Amino acid sequence: MNTTPQVKPPNVAAPGKAPPDPVSKTQQIDSLKELMARATEKAVLFEIEAGCDSQVFIAGTFNGWNPTSHPLKYHPEDDVFRAVLLLESGTYEYKFVVNGTWCVDAKCPDSVLNDNGTLNSVIHVRCHPPG
Numbered sequence: 001m002n003t004t005p006q007v008k009p010p011n012v013a014a015p016g017k018a019p020p021d022p023v024s025k026t027q028q029i030d031s032l033k034e035l036m037a038r039a040t041e042k043a044v045l046f047e048i049e050a051g052c053d054s055q056v057f058i059a060g061t062f063n064g065w066n067p068t069s070h071p072l073k074y075h076p077e078d079d080v081f082r083a084v085l086l087l088e089s090g091t092y093e094y095k096f097v098v099n100g101t102w103c104v105d106a107k108c109p110d111s112v113l114n115d116n117g118t119l120n121s122v123i124h125v126r127c128h129p130p131g
Contacts, residue, residue, distance in 0.1 A: 040088055040089075040127055041086040041087060041088050041127060042086070042087060042088075042089075042125050042126070042127045043084050043085070043086055044084065044085050044086075044087050044123065044125060045082065045083075045084050046058050046072065046082065046083050046084075046085065046094075046096075046105070047072070047080045047081060047082040047083075047107075048072065048080065048081050048096045048098065048103070048105065048106075048107075049079060049080050049081075050080075050081055050098050050099075052074055052076065052079070054074075054081070054098055054099050055071070055098075055099055055100075056071065056072040056074075056081040056096060056097070056098050056099075057069070057070055057071050057072065057096070057097040058070045058072060058083055058085070058094055058095075058096055058097070059094065059095055059096075059097055059102075060092050060093055060094025060095065060120070061092050061093050061094070062085065062087055062092050062094070067097045067102075068097075070083060070085065071083070072096075087123075087125045088125065088127060089125055089126055089127045090124075090125055091122060091123070091124050091125075092122070092123050092125065093112060093114070093120035093121065093122055094120065094121050094122075094123065095120055095121060102118075104118075104119050104120065104121045105121040108121040108122070108123065110122040110123070110124070
């Protein structure tokens with residue numbers, strides 16, 4: 001009795017199904033590239049190290065400084081909290097809110113003094129111009 005599992009070769013269609021169309025995949029990729037080239041927003045990654053049981057948010061000029069509208073998700077594989085925001089071209093000030101405490105982004109090289117006499121982190125976003 002043969003107990004060796006049979007492995008299906010890659011890119012072989014299941015019985016009754018058409019094989020994958022490489023031209024169709026290429027067209028999908030080209031369409032995605034075209035869409036991305038016309039995007040008026042850019043995906044921006046924010047991340048901060050904090051204890052795994054922390055509550056972490058990001059607040060800034062992009063969300064009216066709302067301290068709870070944009071939570072970051074904990075990623076145990078890297079021991080960081082992360083969020084990706086879609087932002088239009090422009091300059092934004094922001095801070096992380098970790099367990100209710102407002103914190104600058106230690107990884108951000110740009111900051112500005114705010115009206116409270118503390119620093120805000122600053123990010124400059126440039127999107128591809130439409131057209």
